[in-house]
Amino acid sequence: MSEVFAARRTRLREQCAAVGSTAVLVSHPANVRYLCGGSPTGAALLLGPTDDVLVRPPATAADPMVGAPIDDLRVQELGAPHGDAAVAAADLAATAGAGRLAVEEHHLTVARHRALRSIAPRLELTDLAGAVEQQRIVKDDDEISALRIAAEIADQALGELLESILVGRTERHLALELERRLVDHGADGPAFATSVGAGPHSGRSGHVPTDRRVEEGDFLTVCLGAGYRGYRCEVGRTFVIGTSPADWQIELYDLVFAAQRAGREALTPGTAYCEVDRVTRQVLAAAGREETLGARVGHGVGLENDEDPRLAPGAMGKLDACVPVTVEPGVHLPGRGGVRIDDTLVVRPEADGGPELLTITTKELLAL
Amino acid sequence: MSEVFAARRTRLREQCAAVGSTAVLVSHPANVRYLCGGSPTGAALLLGPTDDVLVRPPATAADPMVGAPIDDLRVQELGAPHGDAAVAAADLAATAGAGRLAVEEHHLTVARHRALRSIAPRLELTDLAGAVEQQRIVKDDDEISALRIAAEIADQALGELLESILVGRTERHLALELERRLVDHGADGPAFATSVGAGPHSGRSGHVPTDRRVEEGDFLTVCLGAGYRGYRCEVGRTFVIGTSPADWQIELYDLVFAAQRAGREALTPGTAYCEVDRVTRQVLAAAGREETLGARVGHGVGLENDEDPRLAPGAMGKLDACVPVTVEPGVHLPGRGGVRIDDTLVVRPEADGGPELLTITTKELLAL
CATH class of the missing domain: 3.40.350.10 (Creatinase/prolidase N-terminal domain)
Known part of the structure; x- marks a missing residue:
């Protein structure tokens, strides 16, 4: 080394x-x-x-x-x-x-x-x-390997949580349990403070967990990351609690999913940073749901959880191969909640199969 | 407010x-x-x-x-x-x-x-x-109340841990459990990363928990803090695991305890910051155990876990009433482990009963 x-x-x-x-x-x-x-x-x-x-x-x-x-x-x-x-x-x-x-x-x-x-x-x-x-923006193979392991750990912790009973537990407890599981699976520690938002808190970026308990019918947004050998990866998903999602939940989920997919598909070498933001934002804007998106749709990850490049309006520069970034749009409806979907991917040329998804937890809308 | x-x-x-x-x-x-x-x-x-x-x-x-x-x-x-x-x-x-x-x-x-x-x-x-x-150095009554509650929370979390089985569990798991208990008891969150050191890791300041499991005969050093309404308190204790401590453990514990008591008793208005350090350090030095003490024996607490004043050699200034500080000497013997004892106290005039101890967990050497 x-x-x-x-x-x-x-x-x-x-x-x-x-x-x-x-x-x-x-x-x-x-x-x-x-x-x-x-x-x-x-x-x-x-x-x-x-x-x-x-x-x-x-x-x-x-x-x-x-x-x-x-x-x-x-x-x-x-x-x-x-x-x-x-x-x-x-x-x-x-x-x-x-x-x-x-x-x-x-x-x-x-x-x-x-x-x-x-x-x-x-x-x-x-x-x-x-x-x-x-x-630091372009990573070598060892760095990407560390990120891949970090992503596996985060996926495992999240997967185990989904198999447990969620109704009645507080956001804080779920966050602490996720952090314990990250460490159980070999993480150095959480890559950042785990965010769990239930009901009206769902879909908010960086929501700090509260004593709000998970209830039937809630959206539940979870965003967590693992650090492995210093490299930090993140994953975020939104679920529905209970038997079947309401129509407004399905509609909102499909919208954010479509936006996130547009962003993921734009991750090819040579694409401008701001273009990834634009194509993602555009999907939400077309539905009149852009205003709670925040300043950017994603960012680089590596030794810091939030590093260059910024995928934001006005960001200067173009993606290279071997640049790991997040794509994490969300919509939050005040008082009702919302949806956020967050993946870490590595930019790859189309000849190599296009962007490599590191965080493989399903993005179907699960009813838990 | x-x-x-x-x-x-x-x-x-x-x-x-x-x-x-x-x-x-x-x-x-x-x-x-x-x-x-x-x-x-x-x-x-x-x-x-x-x-x-x-x-x-x-x-x-x-x-x-x-x-x-x-x-x-x-x-x-x-x-x-x-x-x-x-x-x-x-x-x-x-x-x-x-x-x-x-x-x-x-x-x-x-x-x-x-x-x-x-x-x-x-x-x-x-x-x-x-x-x-x-x-920020001198606190008002509301600030000290918040610190008092933070100390109670840390004491409760530590007390509960002591009632559970410790042998066979890893430093990391004990640290995570303590942090969960802090939150259970109403903390905003841990005031800093909880430190748990077993066996050869005991007695080290700021030890980052590892996968080392607690074993019979170990010293176990735990240092944790709670944040409450932004105010941060800390407590640190060292225990012996098993039926009865070895002679070297009792001797080392008594030494650090004596040093820490000397520091606590020096916390009166008008005492120079460096004097608190000196009287604590002196006890260890007299036994030839000063070298692993570190740069200072304590520090202020408040909205930050580590704020003015520094209780260290060369620190300029004198204690005032209503200044909360830690006194936290320790000795670490490489390869064997050691002892650290850490309290948060508020400086009070002798007429008011002298220093007010916020962290009331016992400082007897417990065999767990």
């Missing part, structure tokens, strides 16, 4: 050297992990003029990454217990003779940036911007 | 006006919540020259604070779905004629700060620094 991380760092270093930076400081945890395989809490990664160094707080501190496969780069522990790894790394860069250091201005706070300037006043600080995030 | 929030804002505005700022922009979520009773995801609070405005993304987006008691201040929704509330608030401040705007440089990233400058180039931006965090 360590060659993979070294190759990623080389690519970043070359890109930065081309615009005149002799060193690069990466502080955003997911980016640190992408470039060296682990990101201890509070660590920062320096790609220096002479070598690469992971600066990290002493290992005695609370550290969820103890034992993670840090690449064979040099690891330097911070001296002071409350020192700042980014500041220490800037100091190292200056000492090693770097002239211009690219930093993540979208991650460093103004106060930390000032501390960097003050410890290394002769270093010229430039903006790395989203260079690592851009590099 | 709304007068409480208005009074907090008035105090902050007056403090900023005294140093020449005509407007204040608060972006750190816990600070926003402290000042107006709620903090929708992505919101920013402007204390402007004419009135106070909470700028927030449209309510259709994922928002764990929907329905929270936002004070009766003016709420303005962001127009663009992906706009930045802080940037929009700076624009409002400039339009309202503010000359100098204090912002949270320890929270705003360099990139966001630049966006603020670019939308309001004639506004002078200054640093609010930790002014709101400082104001």
Whole structure:
């Protein structure tokens, strides 16, 4: 594995050297992990003029990454217990003779940036911007394998829940049970806070579970994700509770399903991000149901649950092969509830069979 | 309640006006919540020259604070779905004629700060620094009541776990069960990721639960916290599994207990933060067991689990009455495990009976 991380760092270093930076400081945890395989809490990664160094707080501190496969780069522990790894790394860069250091201005706070300037006043600080995030968009086979396993875990947890009795249980309990099952099946943990919405709460994006109990006749929307080796996958489904759905429920479900399918089918290399949003949104708009859709119909997944690309109006860029994204439209009718359907897929060329669906839980409207 | 929030804002505005700022922009979520009773995801609070405005993304987006008691201040929704509330608030401040705007440089990233400058180039931006965090240190009666309830919930969840069979269960499962029980007893949710460490993992601060099963003869360290109305409390205990503890276990437990008691007894108004750390650390140092203690023996709790003050060497400042803090020393022997004992207490004058212990689970060494 360590060659993979070294190759990623080389690519970043070359890109930065081309615009005149002799060193690069990466502080955003997911980016640190992408470039060296682990990101201890509070660590920062320096790609220096002479070598690469992971600066990290002493290992005695609370550290969820103890034992993670840090690449064979040099690891330097911070001296002071409350020192700042980014500041220490800037100091190292200056000492090693770097002239211009690219930093993540979208991650460093103004106060930390000032501390960097003050410890290394002769270093010229430039903006790395989203260079690592851009590099992370297209995934390699190992990354996609991890996402595939994460998706299997989420599907399993969801499938088991559907076999249990749901009526009378609260949204909170269902969410906690799903999270337990994710861990049972080998997830690092939930990829994000599990959302369960029953009745009037169904169909809402990011609904925080309440003490509302599931009742006969409810729509029930569940959205969950698993993390596996750091990679995060998500799946969302809406069910009907009871014997048979009402007409308005069938109609709304079919509409959201059609919108989601349109979005999924648009996932081919070369399609503009905003086009995926447009074709999905259009189906809902044609039925006059667009207003609760939210700002976008999907997003990239990987080391973060919500990363580039954004599938939204005005998003710049086009899909590549091997980019995993969600497609997750929903409609919520205030006071009544609604439908949300969410899959994670990997963009593939048509010659390879088109988009690869990672989350395979059925999208039929199940009456539970 | 709304007068409480208005009074907090008035105090902050007056403090900023005294140093020449005509407007204040608060972006750190816990600070926003402290000042107006709620903090929708992505919101920013402007204390402007004419009135106070909470700028927030449209309510259709994922928002764990929907329905929270936002004070009766003016709420303005962001127009663009992906706009930045802080940037929009700076624009409002400039339009309202503010000359100098204090912002949270320890929270705003360099990139966001630049966006603020670019939308309001004639506004002078200054640093609010930790002014709101400082104001938050001393709690009022309502805040302490919320903490007291949070502590009761954590104690209940822990107490129930102790009545169940522990041998053979994994750290992960015990942690998930504790989190479920927290919610059962009315917590908003866990205050932080529950830590359960068995055998060689016991006594470690912030240990992330693994698949290690609890065995006879283990030390078992559990650290959990409950959030209630946003306020977060924590409790940590170490137990022995099986019939009777070994001599080394009793010895180590007594040592950590003595250190923790020394720290608790130092919690009187006027005591320096670093003095609480010193008296605790000293007990461990005298036994040659200081090295795994970590950077500090405790910290403040409130709207954040880990907030000012820090009880650490070199920390500047003295305790006031009505400041809730943790005292949580621990010792970890590599390969064998260790002990950690963690309480949340409120600093009170001796005339009022001295420090008020919120987390009342017994600190006897229980053999389970």
